Amino acid sequence: MASHYDIIIIGSGAGGGTLAYALAPTGKQILLIERGDYLPREKANWDPDAIFTEGRYQTQESWLDAHLQPFSPEAYYVVGGNTKLYGAALQRMRAADFGDVHHAEGRSPAWPLTYEEFEPYYTRAESLFKIHGQRGEDPTEPPMSAEYPFPAFPHEPRIQTVADQLAEQGLHPLHLTLALDLHVTDPSHSPCIRCDTCDPYPCLVNAKCDAQVTCVDPALAFDNVTLLTKTEVTRLLTSATGDRIDQVEIQTHQGTEYLSADTVVVSCGAINSAALLLRSANEAHPNGLANSSDQVGRNLMKHNHSALIAISPTPNPTVFQKTLAIHDYYFGGPNQDYPLGQIQLTGKAKWQRLQKMAPTELPQPWLEYLSHHSVDWWITTEDLPDPNNRVTLTPEGRIQVHFTPNNLKPHQELIQLLEQHLKPLGFYLFWHKTMDTAVAWHQIGTCRMGPDPANNVLDVHCRSHDVENLYVVDASCLPSMGAMNPTLSIIANALRVADHLKSTF
Numbered sequence: 001m002a003s004h005y006d007i008i009i010i011g012s013g014a015g016g017g018t019l020a021y022a023l024a025p026t027g028k029q030i031l032l033i034e035r036g037d038y039l040p041r042e043k044a045n046w047d048p049d050a051i052f053t054e055g056r057y058q059t060q061e062s063w064l065d066a067h068l069q070p071f072s073p074e075a076y077y078v079v080g081g082n083t084k085l086y087g088a089a090l091q092r093m094r095a096a097d098f099g100d101v102h103h104a105e106g107r108s109p110a111w112p113l114t115y116e117e118f119e120p121y122y123t124r125a126e127s128l129f130k131i132h133g134q135r136g137e138d139p140t141e142p143p144m145s146a147e148y149p150f151p152a153f154p155h156e157p158r159i160q161t162v163a164d165q166l167a168e169q170g171l172h173p174l175h176l177t178l179a180l181d182l183h184v185t186d187p188s189h190s191p192c193i194r195c196d197t198c199d200p201y202p203c204l205v206n207a208k209c210d211a212q213v214t215c216v217d218p219a220l221a222f223d224n225v226t227l228l229t230k231t232e233v234t235r236l237l238t239s240a241t242g243d244r245i246d247q248v249e250i251q252t253h254q255g256t257e258y259l260s261a262d263t264v265v266v267s268c269g270a271i272n273s274a275a276l277l278l279r280s281a282n283e284a285h286p287n288g289l290a291n292s293s294d295q296v297g298r299n300l301m302k303h304n305h306s307a308l309i310a311i312s313p314t315p316n317p318t319v320f321q322k323t324l325a326i327h328d329y330y331f332g333g334p335n336q337d338y339p340l341g342q343i344q345l346t347g348k349a350k351w352q353r354l355q356k357m358a359p360t361e362l363p364q365p366w367l368e369y370l371s372h373h374s375v376d377w378w379i380t381t382e383d384l385p386d387p388n389n390r391v392t393l394t395p396e397g398r399i400q401v402h403f404t405p406n407n408l409k410p411h412q413e414l415i416q417l418l419e420q421h422l423k424p425l426g427f428y429l430f431w432h433k434t435m436d437t438a439v440a441w442h443q444i445g446t447c448r449m450g451p452d453p454a455n456n457v458l459d460v461h462c463r464s465h466d467v468e469n470l471y472v473v474d475a476s477c478l479p480s481m482g483a484m485n486p487t488l489s490i491i492a493n494a495l496r497v498a499d500h501l502k503s504t505f
């Protein structure tokens with residue numbers, strides 16, 4: 001293995017994996033460093049006990065909350081990062097989300113670029129990740145320069161009935177945009193088999209367009225790209241003046257080693273990217289690397305999420321349930337002149353998942369009955385940047401997450417609205433569970449980009465304002481996220497930064 005590269009990318013998830021894919025054809029010597037290994041392909045990939053009871057693929061690391069209490073984050077340190085288990089619902093932010101948006105409990109800041117500037121990268125990201133969708137049915141759909149690359153996943157009969165009934169109430173149920181390799185019109189040759197172990201399971205048949213399958217593996221077909229697994233980057237060392245990163249400190253089973261690169265890209269996910277920069281404090285950067293603004297680690301957001309299990313007397317034999325979304329209340333509600341958020345279906349909840357949601361302990365046969373009669377929803381609303389919601393390190397170097405949820409009023413209102421719509425359809429029992437800090441699936445914002453070095457860690461190209469050869473390209477850079485799932489924006493942004501980097505070669 002060489003010790004010097006043109007580019008070192010740290011982290012192989014949505015941000016890092018996409019960047020490696022986009023830069024691979026340049027011929028530059030690229031090293032992709034990933035702390036985890038390939039997620040094993042095994043029958044347990046599709047075992048609900050392994051996923052919901054054992055947490056088989058989750059990191060064993062624990063983080064600390066604001067009171068120094070340990071918790072187990074639902075984070076996945078594997079090639080492809082969190083996308084290996086993601087739900088593959090990839091969505092554009094709405095055009096208005098790129099501006100300053102007033103919310104019930106504050107404001108969501110503008111991005112340093114407009115939707116129109118970002119739009120071509122959404123189109124490329126949708127093509128790369130094989131998005132299936134149907135244009136024209138979403139009342140909040142932003143302008144798009146191309147059709148979705150593939151037709152939408154059709155609803156199964158029970159879901160079609162629910163969609164039709166909601167439409168009769170005046171809503172606009174739409175087909176969820178999905179990154180799965182389904183041949184809708186030729187199922188016998190389709191990699192995706194529309195199974196009931198998709199969200200949030202790894203895909204045993206590699207039909208989920210995750211960062212490993214879609215980006216890392218194709219990038220490795222180029223001789224100039226090398227992947228180092230089971231290798232954690234522990235610190236970034238700078239020149240004495242602090243202007244440039246001189247060395248990348250890695251930890252392997254053989255011990256500590258040092259590498260170097262002309263350009264270093266941190267793509268460890270919002271919490272770990274901030275932790276790595278803070279851990280790299282030195283004399284030139286006493287507050288943490290690239291942290292003259294004191295913003296590294298701050299403004300952590302993770303969306304307000306709830307699962308809602310709605311039970312009716314009608315059986316729900318749906319196998320692949322995650323096909324429907326409702327955006328009618330994205331920008332406001334019947335009595336709300338502020339944004340609420342989005343409603344989507346989630347993967348069909350088996351009894352093991354319901355066990356984690358049940359308000360009281362219930363015997364397995366009851367849970368199985370409820371699972372056969374439930375329709376399972378996921379409600380996402382925006383949370384707002386708060387400098388006190390932040391990642392810090394303890395003196396021993398452990399990750400501490402200080403997090404107080406905000407903007408919860410619209411979240412509760414959206415849940416109530418959904419229940420009001422479902423009751424006339426025969427749904428009579430509702431369980432909902434709001435996700436806590438451990439479910440930081442949509443973590444963003446800890447190294448936000450913006451033109452002013454006083455308030456932002458990164459410039460508009462995701463380059464550090466302080467360290468000339470440092471970029472951060474993952475969820476960290478996003479100043480806000482609307483109420484849309486973040487990963488399409490992370491991928492599109494990585495493609496955008498790749499174009500910028502190519503222009504500097």
Ligand SMILES: Cc1cc2nc3c(=O)[nH]c(=O)nc-3n(C[C@H](O)[C@H](O)[C@H](O)COP(=O)(O)OP(=O)(O)OC[C@H]3O[C@@H](n4cnc5c(N)ncnc54)[C@H](O)[C@@H]3O)c2cc1C
Binds near residue numbers: 081086443485486
């Ligand atoms: C269960 C689940 C369901 C989800 N569903 C959806 C969905 O349907 N739609 C959607 O848009 N999003 C979804 N998400 C969120 C999505 O997975 C993330 O938004 C996305 O993966 C974030 O990309 P990233 O590049 O910021 O980080 P990641 O993809 O997490 O990648 C970070 C990588 O860096 C590695 N790393 C960390 N620290 C180091 C270090 N020091 N040295 C070396 N490597 C390091 C990690 O191991 C990891 O591989 C889901 C997430 C989960 C967990």
